Amino acid sequence: MAVSRRLAALENDLGVRLVHRTTRSVSLTPEGEVFLPHAKMMLQASEAARATLKADAGTASGILRVTAPSVFGQTVIMPLLPELMLENPALSIDLTLSDSIVDIAGLGIDVAIRIATIRDSALVARSLAPNPRVVCASPDYLVRRGTPTVLDDLRHHPCIALHGMHYWSFTRDGEPVTIRAQGSFSANSVEAVRTASKQGLGLAMLTYWDIQQEIREGSLRQIDFEDALPEQLSITAVLPTRQRVPHRVRLFVDRLEAELQKHNAGSTGTASSTNEPA
Template sequence: MMRLYNEFRYIMDIDDIAVFVAAQAGGSLASAARQLGITAMAASRKLASLEHELGVRLMHRTTRTVSLTPEGEDFLPLARTMLDAAEEARGILTPTGSSVQGRLRVTAPAAFGRLGIMPLMPSLMREHPELHIELLMSDEVIDLNSAGIDVAIRIAPLRDSELVARPLAVNPRVLCAAPSYLAARAAPQLLSELTEHECLALSNMQYWPFVDGKQERSVRVDGRFVCSSVEGVRTACVQGLGIALLTVWDIQRELSDGTLVSIGLSDVQPQELSIWALLPTRKYVPQRVRVFLDALERSLTDMQVGA
């Protein structure tokens, strides 16, 4: 592995490749410079050096943005693999438990990022002072490869894809409502009774999935309020606007303090979800990703045991 790493550095500079990958992920050389801790001029020179070494133009440049040429699009997957291989080579020779370095880009749903990931940041960054973390908290599904994401945390049924999926923890869903809503309207007892209630749905989730034994069942829900964000649905539920189907991680605090009350149906149960880590299809998983996922998995396990 070290021989390969040294060959990479002889053929082309790994630092130059890092500028290319960072510029594509951030959309500009200025963004790449900030990520790598160098000047914009130095970033420009490194990209030019890489292009000179390869004999092709990899990026179209303007004063503010960059975009890939066809040759750049072809080279990008290999460039990422080379960076990962270089980091893997360093990791093999790094003593176990030593500090990791580099920039970790993570995307996660907003609610889970706030409750599940942010509590890890103080200890993780204290233990690894050369680790830089960029957390994108969004309910939108982001393309990992085009955005240069190292790992995505998803809480949803997985679609078929070329991404590598690693299960982290189970995450049950519950029907819930505010006490004020249930004081005005009796809680539903059967799945069919949900159609008589104000159901607070995500914009892209008009059907709620349930299971009856091993059989899956779903019901189309309707209500006067829909939202593109889980945070918005949870807030509306707390305000007493209706019933919501939310994951346990979203509403742990509200269930504990009584702000929200869980609702059990006698004929079905909400379909259970899992928390997944999705990785780009790469041969090597960078050490910074392994360290982050191990810490997150331990934290989720501790939270479930303490629940």
Template sequence: MQVSDVRIFLAVVSAGSLSAAGRQLDIGPMQVSRRLAVLEDELGVRLLHRTTRSISLTAEGEAFLPYANTMSEAEESARGALSPTSAAASGVLKLTAPSVLGQTIVLPVLASLLDQHPGLRIDLDLSDRVIDIVGQGLDLALRVATLEDSELVARRIVGNPRVICASPRYLQRQGVPSRMADLDDHQCIVLHAVPRWPVVAQGELQRRRVNARVTTSNVDAARTAAMQGLGLAMLTYWDVHQQLGEGSLVRVSLEDATMEDLSVWALMPTRRYVPTRVKVFLDALEQELARLYSAPSIQR
């Protein structure tokens, strides 16, 4: 089995068509088709359903996909380790990240990486939904959550606690709450995904109902509503760190409760054969987040 054929298979899955994969690899679609046929003959199974309009994985293709990714990554890691320029990252970095974190943190980091590594390309999915990174052939996913048990490899990047915040105008008009009971006297901006606010009181996590003046499914909308003085919002630190730094939002602390302490996690399909492109991205991301987190104007 040729690793080059495996890479063609992965390119077709990623690009969605033989012609698009051919353009990506700078070869003709007929050559793509022939190499796929050779790979299928060697494996003794059909990996892809092909029609004139679409390409889709067979059940056998789905089962082969994680092995194909591992083979491709192992070859790249070996080449990188043996190359005199092993510090250079190349290939396509495929990742997914939450929308706000991706726009405010990830994209600037990627811009710097592209300058440092001319052979690197980026395939970025900004989405708040949970994506099957193995099935989609991604290198990693950034997630902000309390992680459930998973077969994926998880690496904690930085803390990301929930914070209660509001605009200075709102707090001047309505007052600053200092205890949990004070929340009953305030209008709040609530995310559909977090209908009750998680707070830690007396060592226990509680889900507290608040007066929802604005309810939305979108973090950007909740942050904007808070900046416009529509109420208190509970968002994660990295969703509002810029606004806390510039003063358009103010953090509110409660004497008798703290907010749920989340983290930013990097999830990867495997601990073995981690490509250089993933390593340099995670190192750059950790450095940038550490720098921002220690900024005097916005640190906790």
């Protein structure tokens, strides 16, 4: 009966009768004979399209559009891409590095990597790894000015502020605390703040993944406070929808998560930290 209803709907749409119906047989009308070859071609084209999509579902192909913060994209995402593209020659990648929050749905972005609280409930967020904030300074600065040990010590140190982050967030005795970052230098990019800190202009608050290489190399030192912990963030993959996510998106997110877990920050204690200048 479902076939009969669909055939009747098609005839109604075309405005012609396609078959003669009797209680014992069904035969084509002249109009049906004209339409049948076209119907077969449409069916074959539909089957070919479905087969192509099913084949692509197992391989990474097409254009993958990604956005990420500038420093994180350069230091973490970029090193992953050559191998990913060599393994998937049909894959193209369009990477946008920006420290601003972009409209991923409006710009056609497949996945946004964010290190911030996700406020848009319409988006799909997947946490990939912890990314705690870290207060840091150059070894030379700590020799000259000493190492702060409690939050109140920050009043005696110049703080390098990232635009929009003139208040630094901590947790003390289980309660959130904010400290105003006061200093003579601020910048609108993580890279500039990181460079200024390495040059000894003051203390900076950045995330672990922004400075993990500098911490390992010793050009920056993590500062731990006896009475407080900096704000704990995470690296999050944000998708515009959870429905029918392309294989290329899942592959990229899984690869990034695996890389992050290999060097999991876990907490600020996993990075090389000090309360003593070198």
